[in-house]
Amino acid sequence: MSATEAARGDRIAKWLSRAGVASRRDAERLLADGAIRLNGKTVTHPATFIGSGDVVQVNGKVVDQPDRTRVWRYHKPEGLVTTHKDPEGRSTVFDKLRHQLPRVISVGRLDLTSEGLLLLTNDGGLARHLELPSTGWLRRYRVRVFGVPNPAALNALSRGVTVGGVRYGPIEAAIDARTGDNTWLAVSLREGRNREIRRVMDHLGLSVSRLIRVAYGPFQLGLLERGGIEEIPPRVLRQQLPAEAGAPPPLSRHRR
Missing domain, CATH: 3.10.290.10 (RNA-binding S4 domain)
Structure with a gap:
């Protein structure tokens, strides 16, 4: 500008x-x-x-003057869709938080059965910026699958993979723990396309039974309880956004 x-x-x-x-x-x-x-x-x-x-x-x-840029951490439970209006009439994240927050949008999405960290903001420009793969923010997940993964097949995901004609970028995946017939994986990626992890795991013959996002860029799920919402302090935003995103949009300010 x-x-x-x-x-x-x-x-x-x-x-x-x-x-x-x-x-x-x-x-x-x-x-x-x-x-x-x-x-x-x-x-x-x-x-x-x-x-x-x-x-x-x-x-x-x-229309009221825009507020300063604000960002919240939300521990999304399963059973909610990340959309403002669902044509199937399912419960949405925004319905759940309607009385707790101003009008916000999500930074990326988590599907109906996925859980964990969802960033919410009142700044649409910031949300779009943080969703871009070029911003370079890493999204980290804990993923429970049924079966025993092949370590070599998991390692190969770091070179990207094509599933159903769709090319997915590099994915880092490693075995974290095993419990009976289930295996917990630590998965990291930068694109986060719709149902990407589930589709890639299905491509490897693994069925995802639980998917929890534990981090989005520098922001962590931590000990935030399920369904909990917590605003990220402005000081933390000033510290984290420029350093992680290269040249993100400047934080908006109150207009008087």
Whole structure:
């Protein structure tokens, strides 16, 4: 962003994303539909900047100024889907936390039967940045599978693997413990595609019976109880985000 743009504020799509109204892509659709007004006038061009004191309306409703960037650690239990609206009517993470948090989005997802650390934030731009494989954040899991894995097959995953025509990036997987017919694996990856671990393990002839995310980048599940939610202090965000992400978006601040 140029110095001139910085002085003028955020582009309207980014501003609406930070305010929790819509993703940037959806905001651009709202612009095209004429649903957005700035200081009483309809705006349609994405190169519209929002400054301090401007009044933005979406479908006639005034949008509150974006809050500072906030991030929470959530210990997601199984049985919840990570989506705002589920067409099948299943319980969602956001329904569960509706009365505890402002409007937030997830950094990545955990599917219905997966558990563990889910990062939640009110900053859509930050969420997208942290999800990118190019950001380089490692996601670590404990995975229980039925059967005894072949160590050589696990080691080969570090070179990437193609399953069903889909190419998955390098995965680090090692045997952690064995209990009867079950084996616990320590699994690490950087992409985190939909059901990636389950599909790769099935490709190796292993059935996943439990999947727990224990870390996302520098943030750990730790001793956070199942269903527990805890905000990451701003000081910790300032320490961790720049160092881990290279050049992440700057933390948003209150506008007065």
